[in-house]
Amino acid sequence: xxxxxxxxxxxxxxxxxxxxxxxxxxxxxxxxxxxxxxxxxxxxxxxxxxxxxxxxxxxxxxxxxxxxxxxxxxxxxxxxxxxxxxxxxxxxxxxxxxxxxxxxxxxxxxxxxxxxxxxxxxxxxxxxxxxxxxxxxxxxxxxxxxxxxxxxxxxxxxxxxxxxxxxxxxxxxxxxxxxxxxxxxxxxxxxxxxxxxxxxxxxxxxxxxxxxxxxxxxxxxxxxxxxxxxxxxxxxxxxxxxxxxxxxxxxxxxxxxxxxxxxxxxxxxxxxxxxxxxxxxxxxxxxxxxxxxxxxxxxxxxxxxxxxxxxxxxxxxxxxxxxxxxxxxxxxxxxxxxxxxxxxxxxxxxxxxxxxxxxxxxxxxxxxxxxxxxxxxxxxxxxxxxxxxxxxxxxxxxxxxxxxxxxxxxxxxxxxxxxxxxxxxxxxxxxxxxxxx
Numbered sequence: 001x002x003x004x005x006x007x008x009x010x011x012x013x014x015x016x017x018x019x020x021x022x023x024x025x026x027x028x029x030x031x032x033x034x035x036x037x038x039x040x041x042x043x044x045x046x047x048x049x050x051x052x053x054x055x056x057x058x059x060x061x062x063x064x065x066x067x068x069x070x071x072x073x074x075x076x077x078x079x080x081x082x083x084x085x086x087x088x089x090x091x092x093x094x095x096x097x098x099x100x101x102x103x104x105x106x107x108x109x110x111x112x113x114x115x116x117x118x119x120x121x122x123x124x125x126x127x128x129x130x131x132x133x134x135x136x137x138x139x140x141x142x143x144x145x146x147x148x149x150x151x152x153x154x155x156x157x158x159x160x161x162x163x164x165x166x167x168x169x170x171x172x173x174x175x176x177x178x179x180x181x182x183x184x185x186x187x188x189x190x191x192x193x194x195x196x197x198x199x200x201x202x203x204x205x206x207x208x209x210x211x212x213x214x215x216x217x218x219x220x221x222x223x224x225x226x227x228x229x230x231x232x233x234x235x236x237x238x239x240x241x242x243x244x245x246x247x248x249x250x251x252x253x254x255x256x257x258x259x260x261x262x263x264x265x266x267x268x269x270x271x272x273x274x275x276x277x278x279x280x281x282x283x284x285x286x287x288x289x290x291x292x293x294x295x296x297x298x299x300x301x302x303x304x305x306x307x308x309x310x311x312x313x314x315x316x317x318x319x320x321x322x323x324x325x326x327x328x329x330x331x332x333x334x335x336x337x338x339x340x341x342x343x344x345x346x347x348x349x350x351x352x353x354x355x356x357x358x359x360x361x362x363x364x365x366x367x368x369x370x371x372x373x374x375x376x377x378x379x380x381x382x383x384x385x386x387x388x389x390x391x392x393x394x395x396x397x398x399x400x401x402x403x404x405x406x407x408x409x410x411x412x413x414x415x416x417x418x419x420x421x422x423x424x425x426x427x428x429x430x431x432x433x434x435x436x437x
Contacts, residue, residue, distance in 0.1 A: 009218040012253045013211075019264045020211045023204045026271040030200050033271075034193055037278040044285045047292050054295050055174065058302060062167050065309050069160055072316050076153060079323055083146060086330050090139070093337045097131040100344065105420030130344055134337065142333065146326050153319045160312040167305050170298060178291045193277060196270045203263040203270075210256050210263075217253065345430035352427055355419050365411050372409055379406040 107128070383406070394402065 008253050009214065009221040012257045013214050013218045015257050016207075016211050016214050016260050019260045020204075020207050023207050023264055023267050026267050027200055027204045030197055030267075030271045030274045033274045033278040034197050037193070037274070037281040040278070040281040040285045044281065044288050047285070047288045051178065051288065051292060051295060055178065058171060058174065058298065061302065061306070062164075062171055065164060065167070065305065068309065069157075069164065069312070072312075073157070075320075076157075076316075079320070080150070083323070083327065083330075086327060086334065087143075090330060090334050090337075093334055093341065094131060094134070094139070096341060097134060097337060098129050100130045100341065102128045102130060102132075102344075103348075103420065103422055103426055105422055130340065134340070139333065142326055142330050146323070146330070149319055149322045149326065153316065156312050156315040156319070160308060163305055163308040167301075170301055174295065174298065178295055193274065196274060200267050200270050200274075203267045207260055207263050207267075210260055214253070214256055342434070345433045348422060348427060348430035349434070351420050351422055358419065369411060376406050376408070 387403070396403075
């Protein structure tokens with residue numbers, strides 16, 4: 001009996017020792033796997049955050065550039081509307097200038113142009129409009145410069161739209177190639193993994209206890225076997241107690257070995273899960289690292305897009321500076337032409353005013369001449385009466401001027417250009433236009 005127990009104990013111990021050794025190795029490897037996996041997950045989380053941040057930056061930059069270009073487009077359309085308004089105002093005032101025919105009475109009346117009065121009658125009959133007195137070349141120059149500024153903006157706009165299209169394609173390519181994992185950490189999974197390691201360590205400790213019990217059983221069986229070989233003391237109470245214990249323990253040896261195997265199997269399964277977790281974490285880290293490499297390669301493209309945006313913004317700024325200057329010149333030109341029309345109407349009324357003044361002056365002159373003539377005739381009568389009464393008594397050599405006629409006066413008009421003879425209809429039209437402004 002003792003030999004059988006000894007053999008079984010030895011066999012059980014030989015089976016248990018490698019299981020426990022393996023369990024110890026699995027504890028070490030599982031702990032290392034968990035520590036490595038958690039460290040790798042931390043790195044993955046960091047890279048994932050960087051990926052999310054970089055991708056968010058790319059999309060935000062893309063949206064910002066689209067929004068900025070859209071704002072410039074809206075401002076450009078608004079500027080075109082303003083230019084169209086000013087252009088329509090210019091065309092309108094030019095049309096009015098074209099419709100306003102300069103009255104022929106204004107032509108060829110200056111003293112300096114006396115000779116022009118003797119030109120062919122066809123020249124004098126030719127009618128001119130106010131537009132004939134404007135500088136068409138100046139108008140066309142401003143319009144040409146405005147068209148050139150608009151063309152420059154449209155060229156810049158075409159370039160930035162093409163660049164944004166490339167940016168959009170790159171983002172689509174990024175979305176296809178890069179899919180960063182979620183940023184949240186699965187705390188329940190971490191707890192489960194830590195619990196798994198705890199279970200492995202618990203199984204290993206229990207296996208160590210079982211191994212120790214098997215070793216103790218083996219020692220007792222060895223002692224019993226050696227005692228049995230040397231002496232056959234049937235009535236030794238201590239030996240009888242040992243035999244009784246061994247008999248009970250021997251019946252449990254197979255169960256202990258089976259429990260060791262089950263616990264080792266449980267440890268192996270848990271260790272395999274941890275190893276798989278490490279492999280999965282490592283694979284994900286490698287994948288994220290590769291995605292990071294791919295994404296960071298787009299940094300140069302991002303710089304290129306930002307540079308294109310800055311160049312577009314600078315070019316648009318130059319356009320608006322140029323456009324504002326030209327628009328100001330256009331407005332000044334329109335104001336000048338409007339002032340020209342206003343001044344022409346004012347000139348018509350100025351002619352009327354001068355004619356009225358001249359008529360008043362002529363009336364005063366006529367009245368004065370009539371009054372001077374009356375005084376002159378009255379003086380002549382008085383001098384004649386004086387001479388009739390006293391002339392025969394006054395020696396001629398007493399005062400030589402006694403027989404002189406009264407002093408005479410002349411009113412001489414300075415030669416000026418004759419005032420234009422304007423029709424009533426023209427005068428009324430000028431009045432109405434001035435009142436309506």
